Amino acid sequence: EAGVTQFPSHSVIEKGQTVTLRCDPISGHDNLYWYRRVMGKEIKFLLHFVKESKQDESGMPNNRFLAERTGGTYSTLKVQPAELEDSGVYFCASSQASSGRSEQYFGPGTRLTVT
Amino acid sequence: GEDVEQSLFLSVREGDSSVINCTYTDSSSTYLYWYKQEPGAGLQLLTYIFSNMDMKQDQRLTVLLNKKDKHLSLRIADTQTGDSAIYFCAERGNNDMRFGAGTRLTVKP
Numbered sequence: 001e002a003g004v005t006q007f008p009s010h011s012v013i014e015k016g017q018t019v020t021l022r023c024d025p026i027s028g029h030d031n032l033y034w035y036r037r038v039m040g041k042e043i044k045f046l047l048h049f050v051k052e053s054k055q056d057e058s059g060m061p062n063n064r065f066l067a068e069r070t071g072g073t074y075s076t077l078k079v080q081p082a083e084l085e086d087s088g089v090y091f092c093a094s095s096q097a098s099s100g101r102s103e104q105y106f107g108p109g110t111r112l113t114v115t
Numbered sequence: 116g117e118d119v120e121q122s123l124f125l126s127v128r129e130g131d132s133s134v135i136n137c138t139y140t141d142s143s144s145t146y147l148y149w150y151k152q153e154p155g156a157g158l159q160l161l162t163y164i165f166s167n168m169d170m171k172q173d174q175r176l177t178v179l180l181n182k183k184d185k186h187l188s189l190r191i192a193d194t195q196t197g198d199s200a201i202y203f204c205a206e207r208g209n210n211d212m213r214f215g216a217g218t219r220l221t222v223k224p
Contacts, residue, residue, distance in 0.1 A: 003157075004157065033212075035212075035214075040123075040216065040217075041216050042118075042119060042213075042214050042215055042216045042217075043158075043203060043205075043214035043217075044213075044214070045211040045212060045213065048211065056211060058211070059211065091157065091158065093157075093158075100145050100146035100163075100207045101146070103160050104160070104212070105157075105160075106150075106157035106158040106159070107157045108155065108156055108157045109157060
């Protein structure tokens, strides 16, 4: 069974440009999460989808970030326009259920560098 | 400040025990987790402990939870070079998970 995959693995863009990150969760997982780790600091929650609906988007930093999960399968996270402080590693995770006992499976992350 | 705090670095010799410590702030956390991240890979769940437990052992891993002090530790017995990685402590309350900054464990031969 394929794990969580993320694309691209690394993206380098200039300030003001747009970048779209993609996450493909494990097949059958209704729950999809986005996290971000900035400059070696803690991993911070961004948002949580249940199927195609946003269950919790309290961690989204500002309106330059837009996450979608059309059809309840893969998800995209778009940053527009990108700022220097957006640099970091963006992780996606998926789980079957949303309870604490349900393991979240993480993808390898997308390293975003904004110059 | 951070909700979950960990020391950033730990270096041990192969065969020694490693102890990685973590403090958290949310007393309503129901689950506490340890994740491992190897270079170029995603986070791998190592183990978790429910908040009404004080210890959990799984082969070389021992998790200790002091709920009163909000302190969580991960002990790795007989540490091997393959254990070199970043270890993240995480807590989960009602909804989202909160992670620490990660402890980079270096195992010297």
